[in-house]
Amino acid sequence: MHIAVAGNIGAGKTTLTRLLSKHYGWTPHYEDVDDNPYLSDFYDDMQRWSFNLQVYFLNSRFSQILEIRQSGKTVIQDRTIYEDAYIFAPNLHSMGLMSTRDFDNYFSLFDLMSKLVQPPDLLIYLRATVPKLVQQIQQRGRKYENTIRLDYLKRLNERYEAWINGYEFGKMLIVDIDNINFNENQEHLSSVIDKIDAQLHGLF
Secondary structure, eight states: OEEEEESSSTTHHHHHHHHHHHHHHOOEEOOOOOOOOSHHHHHOOOOHHHHHHHHHHHHHHHHHHHHHHHSSEEEEEESSHIIIIOOOHHHHHTTTTTOHHHHHHHHHHHHHOOOOOTOOOOOEEEEEOHHHHHHHHHHHOGGGGOOHHHHHHHHHHHHHHHHTTTOOOSSSEEEEEETOOOOTTTHHHHHHHHHHHHHTTTTO
16 A cells, blocks of 8 residues: 655655654655755755756656555655646746746656556645744754745645645545644644544545
8 A cells, every 4th residue: 555645845744754654564755855966956046956856856756656566565655756746846837947848848757657657545635834834844954944935835835735626646634734743742643543544444
């Protein structure tokens, strides 16, 4: 089985992936952030590095999905292949940070890859307002994230909502994280787990 956690920068995807993998005994697949050779450069100069970064993520996530399906294990994945294509790349294009030529090239590559993979059995979407995202980004203290602009996060949030509203690939669970802290509050985590159980086992 393939479970995926989706959400904006700072929504808590990696944290929830870690907690759920521990609870269920699922194999975690994390987003390649620390070893990503483009991320720091991208935040310094988005226009120069946007295409390179998106192709890197596309390649990384495509490889992950093939690995997940071949493993025969239940895997929980931090971010999906769809988020780059439907949220991050079009956002960069609309902000003038990726050329139309590069975006069309990127999207045709995604379109080809998406035909070769299956969507997750369950998508968990972490919904958060921009102030909550900023708070959590500041708390984790990644140096290269200090320059993320508020309008960038706001635009991403709008695209996430549009994508989620039209999501038809399979089961989906939306978790509003503004008023919960599943990392430090066991009751909050248990509530999320109960909802996941209901989705996976069809109790409701």
